[in-house]
Amino acid sequence: MGVFVSTPDRVEIAVIGRQRPAVLEALGAEFTLHEVASLDDIAGSLGPAAERVRGALSNPMIGLSAAMMDALPKLEITTLFGVGLERTDLAAARERGIVVTTTPVLYEDVADTAVVLAMDVSRRITAGDRWVRAGHWAAGGAAASGRRFSGKRAGILGMGRIGRMLAKRLEAFDMQIAYYDPRPAPDVEYRLHRTGVELARESDFLFLCAAGGPGVGHVVDAETLAALGPEGVFVNVARGWLVDEQALVDAVTNGTIGGAGLDVFDDEPNVPQPLVEADNVVLVPHIASNTFETRSDMDQCVIDNIRSWFSTGKAITPVPS
Amino acid sequence: MGVFVSTPDRVEIAVIGRQRPAVLEALGAEFTLHEVASLDDIAGSLGPAAERVRGALSNPMIGLSAAMMDALPKLEITTLFGVGLERTDLAAARERGIVVTTTPVLYEDVADTAVVLAMDVSRRITAGDRWVRAGHWAAGGAAASGRRFSGKRAGILGMGRIGRMLAKRLEAFDMQIAYYDPRPAPDVEYRLHRTGVELARESDFLFLCAAGGPGVGHVVDAETLAALGPEGVFVNVARGWLVDEQALVDAVTNGTIGGAGLDVFDDEPNVPQPLVEADNVVLVPHIASNTFETRSDMDQCVIDNIRSWFSTGKAITPVPS
Numbered sequence: 001m002g003v004f005v006s007t008p009d010r011v012e013i014a015v016i017g018r019q020r021p022a023v024l025e026a027l028g029a030e031f032t033l034h035e036v037a038s039l040d041d042i043a044g045s046l047g048p049a050a051e052r053v054r055g056a057l058s059n060p061m062i063g064l065s066a067a068m069m070d071a072l073p074k075l076e077i078t079t080l081f082g083v084g085l086e087r088t089d090l091a092a093a094r095e096r097g098i099v100v101t102t103t104p105v106l107y108e109d110v111a112d113t114a115v116v117l118a119m120d121v122s123r124r125i126t127a128g129d130r131w132v133r134a135g136h137w138a139a140g141g142a143a144a145s146g147r148r149f150s151g152k153r154a155g156i157l158g159m160g161r162i163g164r165m166l167a168k169r170l171e172a173f174d175m176q177i178a179y180y181d182p183r184p185a186p187d188v189e190y191r192l193h194r195t196g197v198e199l200a201r202e203s204d205f206l207f208l209c210a211a212g213g214p215g216v217g218h219v220v221d222a223e224t225l226a227a228l229g230p231e232g233v234f235v236n237v238a239r240g241w242l243v244d245e246q247a248l249v250d251a252v253t254n255g256t257i258g259g260a261g262l263d264v265f266d267d268e269p270n271v272p273q274p275l276v277e278a279d280n281v282v283l284v285p286h287i288a289s290n291t292f293e294t295r296s297d298m299d300q301c302v303i304d305n306i307r308s309w310f311s312t313g314k315a316i317t318p319v320p321s
Numbered sequence: 322m323g324v325f326v327s328t329p330d331r332v333e334i335a336v337i338g339r340q341r342p343a344v345l346e347a348l349g350a351e352f353t354l355h356e357v358a359s360l361d362d363i364a365g366s367l368g369p370a371a372e373r374v375r376g377a378l379s380n381p382m383i384g385l386s387a388a389m390m391d392a393l394p395k396l397e398i399t400t401l402f403g404v405g406l407e408r409t410d411l412a413a414a415r416e417r418g419i420v421v422t423t424t425p426v427l428y429e430d431v432a433d434t435a436v437v438l439a440m441d442v443s444r445r446i447t448a449g450d451r452w453v454r455a456g457h458w459a460a461g462g463a464a465a466s467g468r469r470f471s472g473k474r475a476g477i478l479g480m481g482r483i484g485r486m487l488a489k490r491l492e493a494f495d496m497q498i499a500y501y502d503p504r505p506a507p508d509v510e511y512r513l514h515r516t517g518v519e520l521a522r523e524s525d526f527l528f529l530c531a532a533g534g535p536g537v538g539h540v541v542d543a544e545t546l547a548a549l550g551p552e553g554v555f556v557n558v559a560r561g562w563l564v565d566e567q568a569l570v571d572a573v574t575n576g577t578i579g580g581a582g583l584d585v586f587d588d589e590p591n592v593p594q595p596l597v598e599a600d601n602v603v604l605v606p607h608i609a610s611n612t613f614e615t616r617s618d619m620d621q622c623v624i625d626n627i628r629s630w631f632s633t634g635k636a637i638t639p640v641p642s
Contacts, residue, residue, distance in 0.1 A: 119437035128605035137590040143606040148614040150429040172493030269458040284449035285464040293469040
């Protein structure tokens with residue numbers, strides 16, 4: 001990030017966490033951007049500008065806490081590059097009249113990621129690729145068999161927008177779809193189970209698509225994984241901290257479940273070493289929405305929200321308050 | 322494989338190529354099985370039994386040539402563990418009255434494999450897994466972006482049973498589907514292109530699902546790959562020899578295409594070294610139908626065909642003559 005020259009008549013915006021170059025370039029041409037060097041000391045990082053900042057760019061993994069809001073008394077709008085809200089204090093934002101926007105343009109990619117992770121684990125694609133590259137096939141070895149994907153039972157934890165898009169995709173594979181959601185979706189025809197454990201017990205593939213939120217504990221724990229069983233595949237495209245990760249490590253390495261496809265982890269970018277060494281897991285670096293196309297759409301969404309707010313007083317994709 | 326004791330009143334069956342233990346066990350209990358040690362000299366391998374053999378177990382990669390039939394003058398039925406017919410001389414079989422059966426129970430798995438390979442390449446799943454396991458994420462690296470899968474243009478080379486099952490799956494990802502087939506499918510609504518090159522030019526993902534056959538040359542060559550272009554992904558779940566493999570190696574390593582997902586190769590199990598070293602390809606060891614469920618169904622199909630033929634004179638899944 002370059003040096004931003006402060007221009008008195010320009011709106012000033014705090015840049016919290018890593019932001020995309022395209023966003024910084026576009027907004028930097030119209031606004032004065034201030035990079036926050038220390039998330040723990042926003043006021044100190046920004047100096048006198050903290051008192052003038054009217055907008056902030058953040059992301060769901062950092063979010064916006066009440067303490068951050070306190071440090072930015074003139075804050076009007078915060079954009080999140082993503083859709084998770086669990087690290088943003090919406091109540092505090094509402095109280096202060098701060099608008100929070102997300103980038104609700106990534107659902108298809110996340111649903112796609114859930115499908116490919118499930119198929120990859122059950123059909124041993126990444127494992128097979130590793131085996132071919134290591135020369136085992138050429139040496140005359142017989143490839144290990146995977147498990148069929150089509151026609152199986154899919155359990156979806158969280159029937160929100162991603163869960164629905166996932167279900168639509170899985171239907172084309174003739175899967176039997178059921179779900180658990182603390183807020184049942186009356187417009188959805190799939191079978192609703194009473195608990196996640198009950199859903200897991202009736203599933204070959206268990207997909208975690210739940211939104212995290214303040215106070216949400218482990219949605220998936222040792223009991224859920226035991227219910228999924230030794231041929232079951234667990235997929236997480238939600239948040240790592242919604243899962244008891246030690247229980248997951250145990251389940252994968254002990255054969256309590258058949259395998260796992262994981263886009264998210266409890267302490268990213270750190271992945272537990274037993275997972276790194278496991279053959280029955282697929283580990284990707286939080287890329288569920290990381291495509292050129294979607295990141296570009298997300299860039300534009302952030303840019304449009306900031307521009308719109310400071311020109312018309314309206315955000316494009318505000319979180320409903 | 323154990324030693325099979327010849328019992329005079331038992332029907333004798335030649336075992337050509339590697340066959341599955343479950344098939345050998347089931348049929349070995351009812352028939353006398355003779356393992357063919359040398360494919361080049363079936364008569365010599367079998368000795369006097371060659372004159373008595375009435376059934377044969379083979380697979381599509383070996384097939385059944387006219388010379389093999391000449392070596393087995395009493396042959397009535399040959400089962401192929403799979404569905405490809407390009408190495409079986411159907412005309413010669415017809416002339417001699419030999420029934421050939423396949424295992425038409427694997428189409429869903431193959432269609433699934435086509436989907437997962439395409440998604441895996443475009444979304445960088447295997448590449449991302451490799452990157453995470455190598456510790457690059459934990460070291461603070463930024464993951465490379467993939468390309469969106471949903472909503473893109475899919476071109477299917479070969480609109481047979483697998484092509485149709487693939488198309489059904491891709492529709493759920495809102496893809497625009499077109500195809501090329503020398504025998505157009507009048508019951509299919511997808512757009513038919515006049516050539517494979519024209520199809521490739523209009524596709525983001527190009528799927529090879531064509532059946533090979535005697536005299537079929539390269540269905541995919543350098544011109545096809547150039548038409549697919551630098552963001553295009555090529556997927557092969559058909560046969561390696563339907564592709565000009567050197568042209569594919571060049572296209573992948575030069576960036577003529579974006580990447581490839583390959584289940585089959587020209588000289589299996591040998592994979593060209595430049596592919597083994599490439600990051601934009603996913604290489605799996607001919608596992609498109611290799612699931613426990615489908616292999617079990619295929620086992621049963623072979624067993625049932627042999628049993629049925631020798632008890633009722635009818636095969637279950639004969640190739641239409």
